[in-house]
Amino acid sequence: LLDSFAQINARMARSGxxxxxxxxxxxxxxxxxxxxxxxxxxxxxELRGALEKPEQWCELLILHINNRRCRVGQAAGGxxxxxxxxxxxxxxPVEEAFELPFSYRVASSTPDFLAVDMRTAEGPxxxxxxxxxxxxxxxxxxxxxxxxxxxxxxxxxVKLATQAYxxxxxxxxxxxxxxxxxxxxxxxxxxxLRGLVERNAMRYFLTLDAYLAGLEAPPAxxxxxxxxxxxxSTERYPRQxxxxxMATYLAQKRTDRERDGGR
Numbered sequence: 001l002l003d004s005f006a007q008i009n010a011r012m013a014r015s016g017x018x019x020x021x022x023x024x025x026x027x028x029x030x031x032x033x034x035x036x037x038x039x040x041x042x043x044x045x046e047l048r049g050a051l052e053k054p055e056q057w058c059e060l061l062i063l064h065i066n067n068r069r070c071r072v073g074q075a076a077g078g079x080x081x082x083x084x085x086x087x088x089x090x091x092x093p094v095e096e097a098f099e100l101p102f103s104y105r106v107a108s109s110t111p112d113f114l115a116v117d118m119r120t121a122e123g124p125x126x127x128x129x130x131x132x133x134x135x136x137x138x139x140x141x142x143x144x145x146x147x148x149x150x151x152x153x154x155x156x157x158v159k160l161a162t163q164a165y166x167x168x169x170x171x172x173x174x175x176x177x178x179x180x181x182x183x184x185x186x187x188x189x190x191x192x193l194r195g196l197v198e199r200n201a202m203r204y205f206l207t208l209d210a211y212l213a214g215l216e217a218p219p220a221x222x223x224x225x226x227x228x229x230x231x232x233s234t235e236r237y238p239r240q241x242x243x244x245x246m247a248t249y250l251a252q253k254r255t256d257r258e259r260d261g262g263r
Contacts (some may be wrong), residue, residue: 001113001137005145008037016178016187016237023176023202025194031129032193033151034201040146042212044138047146049116050215051134054080057118059223061132063207063230065172065243068094068256072104080104082118090243094256100126102132112138124156132204146209150201159193166192173200174240189239199240206233227253 010237013021021038050056058070069085082104085097100120107115118132133149154162155157166173175195178187190198207230214226231249234241 001134001147002145004147005137005139006064009039012037012039017176021205023198023205025175025190025201026175027150027193028153031127031151031153032197033149034197035150036148036201036205038146038205038209039139040144040149040212041142042144043142044112044114044136044144046215047136047144047212048109050212051114051116051147052106052109056081056211057082057116059226060207060211061204062253062256063226064203065090065249065252068097069260075103088251089217090249094259100130102130113241123152126155127152129153134208135172148201148205150204151197162193162196166196170196173199173224176240178201195240202237203234203241206230209233223257224250 008022009020011022015021017023019038021036023034023036025032025034054072058072061067062070062081065079066087067084068087071083073081075081080103082102084100084102085094085193087094088101101122102118102120103118104119105117107117109115114134114136116134117137120130121128130152131149134146135149136144136146139145143162171191173195174189175198176189177190177198179190180188182188189195210226210230210233213229214222217225227250228246231246234243
């Protein structure tokens with residue numbers, strides 16, 4: 001990971017995302033993937049203490065507006081599992097959520113490097129092989145360089161149906177990659193399938209960012225502090241990520257927490 005920093009760092013300096021961060025996306029032979037590379041003002045030891053347990057990842061992932069419940073369990077072989085309940089749109093009831101039963105693994109934890117890998121072969125609506133990956137390497141005493149990856153596979157029917165939706169009802173939805181300039185010299189952003197995966201990769205990266213920033217708050221205040229930070233971060237990119245107002249988002253998260261007994 002550190003070997004890529006020199007090249008990525010030059011691109012970070014030119015990033016239009018308002019911070020040292022680069023977002024990449026690609027259509028793979030069978031699906032989509034999005035990768036975020038960023039420098040964060042947190043020590044690697046801080047990341048390790050905050051991200052080595054599946055319960056911590058549940059707290060992190062549930063910040064995403066479409067993630068309505070998260071449960072930690074144990075696989076038959078003894079490893080940890082993390083089951084995420086996800087709705088297709090934020091306004092859908094939790095009863096309509098599909099479940100992603102991730103296996104959870106700390107792939108590496110050394111004094112200078114941390115890697116956490118979550119994956120599941122199962123997926124809804126013709127999708128499969130979801131993966132969430134975090135890699136973090138020490139830059140210096142106060143900063144960490146990290147890579148956050150998100151991706152999944154889909155069958156041809158799902159691909160065609162998604163493309164049809166994005167060409168009609170979702171035609172105004174864009175990603176972050178700039179593909180050119182319009183007649184007014186304004187940036188033209190990528191659309192279609194890559195725009196879709198870029199939006200979700202960014203939403204997930206911002207859950208990580210808000211979770212880490214929330215460590216500064218007293219423990220009793222961290223959950224709502226992180227929710228407010230996540231929402232505020234999405235508001236920095238309204239063209240791509242605007243869905244609801246903060247009051248609606250916070251009310252939804254409060255309802256979810258009360259439903260699950262305050263956990």
